[in-house]
Amino acid sequence: xxxxxxxxxxxxxxxxxxxxxxxxxxxxxxxxxxxxxxxxxxxxxxxxxxxxxxxxxxxxxxxxxxxxxxxxxxxxxxxxxxxxxxxxxxxxxxxxxxxxxxxxxxx
Amino acid sequence: xxxxxxxxxxxxxxxxxxxxxxxxxxxxxxxxxxxxxxxxxxxxxxxxxxxxxxxxxxxxxxxxxxxxxxxxxxxxxxxxxxxxxxxxxxxxxxxxxxxxxxxxxxxxxxxxxxxxxx
Numbered sequence: 001x002x003x004x005x006x007x008x009x010x011x012x013x014x015x016x017x018x019x020x021x022x023x024x025x026x027x028x029x030x031x032x033x034x035x036x037x038x039x040x041x042x043x044x045x046x047x048x049x050x051x052x053x054x055x056x057x058x059x060x061x062x063x064x065x066x067x068x069x070x071x072x073x074x075x076x077x078x079x080x081x082x083x084x085x086x087x088x089x090x091x092x093x094x095x096x097x098x099x100x101x102x103x104x105x106x107x
Numbered sequence: 108x109x110x111x112x113x114x115x116x117x118x119x120x121x122x123x124x125x126x127x128x129x130x131x132x133x134x135x136x137x138x139x140x141x142x143x144x145x146x147x148x149x150x151x152x153x154x155x156x157x158x159x160x161x162x163x164x165x166x167x168x169x170x171x172x173x174x175x176x177x178x179x180x181x182x183x184x185x186x187x188x189x190x191x192x193x194x195x196x197x198x199x200x201x202x203x204x205x206x207x208x209x210x211x212x213x214x215x216x217x218x219x220x221x222x223x224x225x
Contacts, residue, residue, distance in 0.1 A: 034212050041215035043201055044152070055206075055214065087152055091211035095167050096142075098152040 002027050002087075006099035008090050012107040019075040021086055021102045028068045029092035035064055035073045036087045038072070044087060048073065109215045110131040111202050116220030123224070129185040129202030129217055132199050137180045139184035140205040141223045142213065143187045146220075155200070156187065160209060169195070 003026040013019050023033065025058035036044035046055045048064035051071055061076045075082055083106055087101040115127040143155040148156040156166045163223070165174050175188040185202050199219040206214035 010215075043219055044213070046206070046214045048211060049206060049210075049212040049214075050135075064208070088153075089213070094157070094165050094211075096154040096157075096211055098154070100151050101127075 001093055002029060002093060002097050004090055004097055004099035005052050005089050006086075006088055008102060009100065010103040010105065012105055013078050013079060014107045015078055017078045017107075019082075019104060021073045021088075023066075023073070023088035023099050025069045025071070025090060029090055031067050032090055032092035033064075033066065033071045034091055035062075035090045036080075036089065038087065039082045039084045047086075049091075050068075053103045075104075076104050109204060111204065111215055111217035113200065113202055113217040113220040115155055116200065116222045118223045118225065121175045121193055121224055124188070124190045125192065126189070127187040127200055127202075127220055127222070129187075131183045131185065131204070134204070135203075136178045136185055137182070139164055139208050140211065141176075141185045142205075143174075143176060143177065144201045144203050144213065145186075145203070145215075146219075147155075147198045150198075153198075157211075158185070170174060188223070192222075194224050195220060197224045198222060 005024045033051045035048040038044040047049045085103045110132045142157045158176045173191045177186045201219045202217045203213040204215040206212040
């Protein structure tokens with residue numbers, strides 16, 4: 001199984017900050033890496049698929065990069081609605097797996 | 108717009124059985140990869156099962172032999188039949204649809220249904 005390790009597990013940031021979250025895979029998987037945002041009491045929401053493609057309707061301040069084993073989610077300028085937990089997920093092979101999550105809260 | 112609505116969760120005793128349903132609208136379940144994903148505070152998000160467009164099914168090792176995924180095309184509904192439940196199966200269960208029709212990206216999610224085994 002492919003293990004995904006996210007870092008940090010939590011971070012505190014201010015409105016307007018640039019935020020970077022990383023996801024490292026236990027084996028190479030080309031660009032089969034996706035990012036989700038989850039708010040309390042809600043289902044996850046797909047932000048980025050195939051490592052760097054922006055899902056329809058997602059603001060352009062979100063971007064993804066990486067390939068192989070190392071991936072990054074960047075929020076260029078944090079907005080109030082971006083305080084949430086973010087997860088990576090690999091879609092390269094079954095079983096599909098998720099990272100442990102990164103909680104972004106207000107500094 | 109694609110929508111998913113889960114139902115069937117609840118409190119069940121260890122060793123019991125439960126069936127979850129996921130009613131779809133705005134698309135046909137048979138035309139997409141459909142999944143069940145569960146979430147707990149301790150184990151995070153865990154993929155449970157998938158039924159592909161051709162009908163092939165796959166399971167996480169933790170549920171293999173106990174859970175069965177199926178779909179009813181006439182009702183446009185996805186199911187998860189769960190047997191021999193244990194406390195480890197306590198979670199919020201989400202159904203999730205792929206993005207385009209044959210990928211493993213979860214673009215659409217239901218609101219989730221809580222299963223408590225106790």
